[in-house]
Amino acid sequence: MSGGASISRDVHRLLKGATAKLAGRNPRGPDIGEGRRVPHRKSFLETTPEAKPWARIGDGSVAAGLAHREAIIETAEQLRVDQWRKFPLQEVRQARLERDAAATELEELATRSPAELPVGRPAALRQRIEQLDAKIEAADRRLRRTDLTVLKALLAFLDFKTGKLFPAHETIAEKAGCHLNTVKAALKRLNNHGFIDWVRRTARTGNEGEFAPQLEQTSNAYFFDNRRKMAKTTWSRFVQILTAKMRRIGRTPQGLAAAPVSDPSPPPAPGSLAAAIADLGAAVSRAST
Known part of the structure; x- marks a missing residue:
């Protein structure tokens, strides 16, 4: 590339960046390495507290961590089964066909006189x-x-003691044995249903003082905000599964600490059960979000 073309490109970038700044936009910037871009939304430097959203899983033990991990996976599996029962594949295909036919008819009617x-x-x-x-x-x-x-x-990369979880998409894809795009689509759906959340992490490029991007995205930092993001029924199911698993290993979330580990007595009245579940939810939320 000629020197003139390079200068022209740099001037164009400067003007584009200045225009975006005046308009109140935060531009992503140019690529940094293969497939990487400077993030512009919900992203934080790796060294800042915002880039470290993790918290200890349960009491930090392997047993409690495995219970939490298995409870999340089992809850997701049960939700998947429920969703496909509610929306069978053939029924969804029929809905698409009907939708296309209705849209075609509406377009045809638009060509007619009143x-x-x-x-x-x-x-x-x-x-x-x-x-x-x-x-x-x-x-x-x-x-x-x-x-x-x-x-x-x-979740195979989850550190129970600290809650740290920040594998790259490529690492997840390799572990799962699937395409990178499959990982991205799956994470989006899992996030929509409250199973996982994340913030983008960035690192300094060492280009200070140069006409070059100062930051590059590294990987997401994943964390759990299950109680707030899950649907009420999904959260209740997660709590029930987790409670059963915790009791089997001789542990009980703080909200039910006074209850025996294996109590054969009848369940409490609805009011007290609801209160217990609420306490349990608060305890699990503190432990896993």
Whole structure:
């Protein structure tokens, strides 16, 4: 590349960056290495507290950590089964076909004169398309089998004592035996259902004083915000599974510390059970978020 072309490119970058700054935008910047870009949203330097969202899992022991990990995986598996029962593949395919047919008919009606339009038909079609879109969108959020594989691969890197969890996407893909894009799509769905969350981590490039990017993204730092992000029914199921596993290893979350490990007595009244579950939820949240 000629010197003039290089200068022109640098000037273009400067002008683009200045324009973005004046407009209140935070540009991603150019690539740094293969497939890497300067992050612009929800990203923090590795050395800052924000880039270290992890917390000890349970009491930090291997037994408690395994109980938490298995409870998350089992809850995700049960949710996947429920979702595919609610939205069977054939039913979703039929919804897509019906949606396409309705959209085609609506487009055809748009070419007619007002006098030729069937009374109320366009409005009925638009309403039906909206209903089908909602159903298809909900079905598209279903967990896949590959999502469970990715979740297991990700959690294999979890440090129970500290809660640290920041493998690269490529590392997760290698562990799961799947494509990088499969990992990214799976993490997005797992995040949508509250099983995992993350912040982007960045590192300084050492280009201070040079016309070059100052930061590059390294990897995500994963953490658990299950109680806040999971649907209520999913969270309740997770609590039940985790409680059973903790009791089997002779441990009980703080909220149920006074209850015997194996109590054959009938369950308490609904009010007190609800209170116990609430206490348990707070304890699990403190331990795993």
